[in-house]
Amino acid sequence: MKVIIPDYLKNIIARFIDQGFDIYLVGGSLRDIILGCEVQDFDLATNALPDTVSGLFSKTVNVGKNYGTIIVVSQGHNIEVTTLRKESGYTDARHPETVIFCNDIFEDLSRRDFTMNAIAYDFKTGRIIDPFNGQEAIREHVITCVGNPKERLKEDTLRIFRAARFSAQLGFSIERTTLAALQELSPHVQLPAAERIKTELIKLCKGTNFKQGLNYLYEWGLFSRLIAADLSSFPERITNIPETFDLCQRIACFFSTLPRQEIDETLEKLRFTRKEIKTIKGLINNNFDYNLSALTVKSLDITGQEIKDLGFDGPIIGKIQQFLLAEIKSKKIENQKDILLAIIRKSYLE
Known part of the structure; x- marks a missing residue:
């Protein structure tokens, strides 16, 4: 497979290789290349330690040094570079208690969420590293957990929302054992922070297959944990959201079946801003029409x-x-x- 990379990234890769370090393309960027999609953000992984990464480049930003992540700024672009690592002890259902930096790309890939995201491209050798058959999952358009699905999802419960989001963005189905784990765990696991749920919900609603993603969240019982009102009308409402609606219209249409007070409480709980809530409620009150919503x-x-x-x-x-x-x-x-x-x-x- 030929990986075409922009010039601003070539300089970063060359720097690592010249200094004797391994450097890999990983995560969603590689998945999107395999799918033939345009890549928005390139994610790199290396065996260089975070302090070393910072020292290799003139302009860097420490966004998560404890987890090995440094942003390298090149020609106006922010490139996330993460040191290869192993993790253990996810006591808060989100962050690992122990992070150990390592030299093994296989160890690093084994901690990732889904097989389609657990692939690496080695810039030194030009070969694909795919220990969990992620390329096959991409070809078959299926979302499969790396390793034991229950263990992987309980480590970081945001992965439950990510599964629904990826199904909406990519149109992928969910592998049988992974789906069973999602159905079993969703009603009772510790939920991630509201801000992160909101981020995933927004990405989901932007997806071409957003109805599929919303239905997953409803069927798994996640909406009933976030919203106190009767949700029996949700499936019909999801079905009737026009495909032509933009993000705000989709969200407004989805929440419009709730009592007015519940709309406010739910959007505030999910950390929508006052401006966002005003826009959404304006659309709900005006038949999802921006022109009518703006009338005074x-x-x-x-x-x-x-x-x-x-x-x-x-x-x-x-x-x-x-x-x-x-x-x-x-x-x-x-x-x-x-x-x-x-x-x-x-x-x-x-």
Whole structure:
């Protein structure tokens, strides 16, 4: 397999090799190359220790030195470089208690989540290292855990959400024993941090097969752990989300079946920002239409003075404006001055 890499990455790879270190392309970047997809971010792995990586380049950022991760900045691009490592003791269902740096790419690949992500390309030799048959999983479009699925998922429960997300992004099915473990563990394992769940949910909803991913989360019982309301209408709602909807519209449509108070509580629990919540609720209240959501009294094609000229005064003018706005948003009338004047006369003067 030929791996084409950009110039800004070639310089980094050459530096490692010139200094006698091993350097590999790993993770999602290699998976996407095998799939023939455009690679957004290149992830590298090396047997050089984090301090050594920092010393090899003029501009680096320490984003996770304890876990071996250093960002190397090259020609305006951020490249994540991680030292090969072994892990053990995932007591918080997310982070390993023990991290041991090593020289063995096989050890490093064995700690990864799914076989499609446990492949490495050795830049020194030009060969693929694939101890868990990840290339076969990619060819067959199937998500399979590395090693024992229950153990792998319990180590880091975010992997449960990642499985659903990958199915949405890639359109892959889930291998039988991995699926059984997901179904068994989801109702009772310790959930990851809300911020991380939100990140995975957003990535899932961006996927071409987002309905498949959402259905997995519902069927595995994860939504019932995040949302207190009755969820019996969720499957139908998921089915009816238009494929043409963008990310915010998809999220708004999905949550629209919840009681209004539950919408706020759920979005806040998942760490959506106030601005994001306002946008989502605006879409829910306006039939998922951005144009209607953006309408305010100031958008009306008739001014308060023009309403006053019809003989109205005081608070009734504001009430008329809100009435017109509601009629426009419900798509009963058009926002045109002659139509608005006719509605006012019919509703308030006849």
